[in-house]
Amino acid sequence: MGYSFKLTLIASIVSVMIAPTVWAQQRSPLNKVRSTEQTQSKIRQLSEIELANTSAQYLVQSPTPNNQENLGGQVIPITSVKANPTAKGVEVILETPAGTQLQVTNRSAGSNFIVDVSGGQLRLPSGDTFTFRSEKPLAGITEITAQNIDANTVRVTVVGEKALPTVELYDDDAGLVFAVASTATATSGQQPPQQLQAIEPGNQTPQESPSAQGDEPIELVVTGEQDGYTASDASTATKTDTPLRDIPQSIQVIPREVIQDQGAVRLTEAVRNVSGVSLAGTSGDRGEDYTIRGFSANIYKNGFLDDFYSARAFRDNANIERIEVLKGPASVLFGRLEPSGIINLVTKKPLAEPYYNVGFTAGSYSFYRPTLDFSGPLTEDGKLGYRLNVAYENSESFRDFVNKERFFIAPVLSLKIGDNTNLTLEGEYFHTENPLDRGLPVIDNKIADIPISRYLSDPRNQVVVDESKTYLTLNHEFNQNLSLRSAFRVTTASETNNRFVIQPIFATSNNGTINLFNSGPANQYYETYFLQNDLTGKFNTGSVKHTLLFGVEVGRLYNHNLGEKGPDQPINIFNPVYNFSYDGPYETFNNTTTNTNTFGIYLQDQIAVFDNLKLLVGGRFDTYNSETQNFLNSSTTKTDSDAFSPRVGVVYQPTKEISLFANYSRSFTPVSGTTKNGDAFVPERGTGYEVGIKGDFLNNRLSSTLAFYTVTKTNVTTVDPSDLTGTFSIQVGEQRARGIEFDIAGEILPGWKVIGSYAYSDPEITEDNSYPVGNTLANTPRHTGSLWTTYTFQTGSLEGFGFGGGIFANSEAYGDLDNSYTIPGFVRTDAALFYKKNRLRASINFKNIFDVRYFEGTFLRAANPAAPFTVQGTISWQF
Structure with a gap:
């Protein structure tokens, strides 16, 4: 009765996090702010643009004017969605004559790059609404979708296969343009990806280009800490970047945002979010010992054993990007271990932008x-x-x-x-x-x-x-x-x-x-x-x-x-x-x-x-x-x-x-x-x-x-x-x-x-x-x-x-x-x-x-x- 009462009392507590709001600007990367009066008459192909390899967090950071004043309270119709292939990827164009007046909020969730376009609606000239979906348009991208989520908001989602996609956002006279870079480019002596047909509104899928079949991978450059409470992949279970859904073992990932939101200074405050993990003791307030599934836990850092030989005190979270917890015996890749599982600390790495x-x-x-x-x-x-x-x-x-x-x-x-x-x-x-x-x-x-x-x-x-x-x-x-x-x-x-x-x-x-x-x-x-x-x-x-x-x-x-x-x-x-x-x-x-x-x-x-x-x-x-x-x-x-x-x-x-x-x-x-x-x-x-x-x-x-x-x-x-x-x-x-x-x-x-x-x-x-x-x-x-x-x-x-x-x-x-x-x-x-x-x-x-x-x-x-x-x-x- 005591626990039931406390749980009922406490379960009413709710909490939250925020994503920055941004605005569509010129047909240059929107993190480089230009006057909204300037426009370009021609939509350039991705091959003509030098991509900045910018991740979701830093795509756009221009000021946020009051769009409703610009729109006069009217919803701007987006009459078509097209996908134009390029040598480096694909451009997805939301066609509208008023792209510069649309408010854009971007964020990431796992391997998904998500943009909510406010003030617009996917609407055919006949007045009917529609959705857009492109499956496997290029290597490393599972799908790209655009759909109405309410009366004046369109959500564009780029789903990465294994990692957060690299996307650039531009505006143009024709509308908003999303330049999605492939995770593969043509190797020496290979032909560039074949052209994809432009996709009109509806649930049509373009033909798969050769880039989706194994061209040379290019490096995905991270320029900021990833937002979100979920992760799409982990390396601890297989020593390869494998989607969590493809791993035949229980594994949980604690992203940096969870650590930050909870004010977790100690590792103990972070791993308590994972089922089956318990603090076993502190050896006289000198460090942390855990159990997973009843047995002593094995702690690793960047794939190396981090036991009492190398960690004599409480570990510091300052340089931890995420924590991956793999459950069950894991000697197959890591050698001598208790049969409990692994707590692997993954550290922060250099970023491409200051x-x-x-x-x-x-x-x-x-x-x-x-x-x-x-x-x-x-x-x-x-x-x-x-x-x-x-x-x-x-x-x-x-x-x-x-x-x-x-x-x-x-x-x-x-x-x-x-x-x-x-x-x-x-x-x-x-x-x-x-x-x-x-x-x-x-x-x-x-x-x-x-x-x-x-x-x-x-x-x-x-x-x-x-x-x-x-x-x-x-x-x-x-x-x-x-x-x-x-x-x-x-x-x-x-x-x-x-x-x-x-x-x-x-x-x-x-x-x-x-x-x-x-x-x-x-x-x-x-x-x-x-x-x-x-x-x-x-x-x-x-x-x-x-x-x-x-x-x-x-x-x-x-x-x-x-x-x-x-x-x-x-x-x-x-x-x-x-x-x-x-x-x-x-x-x-x-x-x-x-x-x-x-x-x-x-x-x-x-x-x-x-x-x-x-x-x-x-x-x-x-x-x-x-x-x-x-x-x-x-x-x-x-x-x-x-x-x-x-x-x-x-x-x-x-x-x-x-x-x-x-x-x-x-x-x-x-x-x-x-x-x-x-x-x-x-x-x-x-x-x-x-x-x-x-x-x-x-x-x-x-x-x-x-x-x-x-x-x-x-x-x-x-x-x-x-x-x-x-x-x-x-x-x-x-x-x-x-x-x-x-x-x-x-x-x-x-x-x-x-x-x-x-x-x-x-x-x-x-x-x-x-x-x-x-x-x-x-x-x-x-x-x-x-x-x-x-x-x-x-x-x-x-x-x-x-x-x-x-x-x-x-x-x-x-x-x-x-x-x-x-x-x-x-x-x-x-x-x-x-x-x-x-x-x-x-x-x-x-x-x-x-x-x-x-x-x-x-x-x-x-x-x-x-x-x-x-x-x-x-x-x-x-x-």
Whole structure:
């Protein structure tokens, strides 16, 4: 009853975003404003125009006069729609004698470029209305449509096959002209595309030109951040840019706009929008650990593993363009992984046009965060481009004595070496300082009933983390059907406790006194080196189309841990006195070095049997070698393992909007140690089965996924019942997770956007000698759900203003495999107000507005309290 009441109360909160309004100008690109009195008597062909490769966000930015005054309140008839072919693409002409008097509002949604033309109506000379549709007019474009959506608005939609189309908007005496560039041009020695017939009003389809059959791809240049809550494609699932509807696996994408609207500074605030993802803990407020479908999540950045070797602190969102969450075992392309799935962070890349954005965020508990995002070309020919993201953060906390300071910088250089070769150099440096904070203790199998602000350690505790990442990526196209991607990444990370640190070891106490672990200065250092090579080829066997991927990955990891230990220190949780003694004696308790080498080779084929039937088949073979030296007892532990990981998937699309999918996949995780007989442990294996349905609705503005899954992990180590000393283990344990997930995202109506999710999870121990069979896996709520929606006023005096809100709910979860204590469920409510017009964006985010006391994950029998009600304001200016 409590949850039902809260959900009913909170579900009434709505929210919104806005798209800029623009005006049609001269027959030059409308982002170059000219006088509306000037006209041209002749409509030039696309071949006569040098395209500016401008994306939807920056097509037009001219002033917005009052069109109704120009029109005198009359609706201008658009009497014909024609498509004229050109060497580079096609021109779509909305014929009207008053094109310069039509108001144009443009935006993007996924791979759709959408223009709403106000003040006009598709109308034949006879007075009848009509619609226009052109299917597959050129390579990379699925269709172009023009239709009346109300009495005085015409919507033109250009649907990209895999990416946002490149479109230029012009005006002319004859009307409005949309110059749509093909994603293919004629290769050397080939003939240009054949001429398409002009299309008169009606649902006629032009003949398909050769350009749609595989001419040389040209680069699509992005000039601004993409709007929208949906994405049309992702690379995480297949390592190729594949439409989401063609991927036989559950995958969700969180675009930049969702992160921005929700004021998500931390990764945790973004991934809560995805079904089946839960925060498992923060390792003492140092970083984030997640579960997906009951098992530990694998976090990647730009396709490279971003685990504790390279990410020792909370990840920064400043340079994140989007987040892709792939569900289920994924070792087929990524090697050693838990069978949960992948959270892949995709970073921002250089833009073709100058872009400068400066922002500042301030909030509760003295939170301050200035940011900048600069990009553009460095040379006149545009072959060398850059991007620079910088963020600084300084804050206190709702936790006593907890202050944080962070600095992040991420420069990127992109060089176009030739027509078919690009080289990108990307760097990151991150520095953070904050106390180690493990939250509230679990006493008598309950979270202590004390204020969530109470800090139970030495206020002088300070953890300093420094991280650096360097990426070098080479992309080369040998021809239109064969391409190579080579990427190299090196990282370093260090964590230093530069003062004596007291880490809690929470234990049961009758009077509230617990002992704290007394650690002297500790140092951890990590290095990683990874090289990936992916060769992608496209070919046909008869009528069957193939996209074949062959890849090789080599990796090396190194780390050294050194720490000291002193006498335990007591503290009373009800009446803490922060008076600790560091007299010692101290002794080294950890001094180890680990070297790890990995190698993987994989092959994948994406097979289009028919246009509506697609198969995905792949396999990977991995070897893993690790050696750990313990300098305290002069021992060496080696782990050598190998594994083959297959994946098979199928997608059937009975209609254009619906995709039915199913898949089978496996994963592996190396396990160190031996049995009582000295036999080395074999890797843990994950096996996943999944079926589901994906739907695209409202002209691809709204997308959803419904999935049913079963994931089983085998070879789990558990107590060896034949070993009376309790020292050795055997691999007979098994864990299984089953569930249902639903995700939805998109734009219901112009200005009304939504993203939501629900997951039912049933993760349990199915075989074990250490824990009772039937126990639930830790940090996985049985029910999770989210709903976030925004609305932005599109016209009138409130144009540019928006509001939004959402709820994020979890049922209770167990804190350990013993199921000895629980993390209570919660319903959290957020809201937002914002204004976005031209180059200015201002917003206020209200988080946990009902001040709910709740916890997010556990670590070493301590629960992480979530922040109470907070307010966060952000203002940014683009110039």
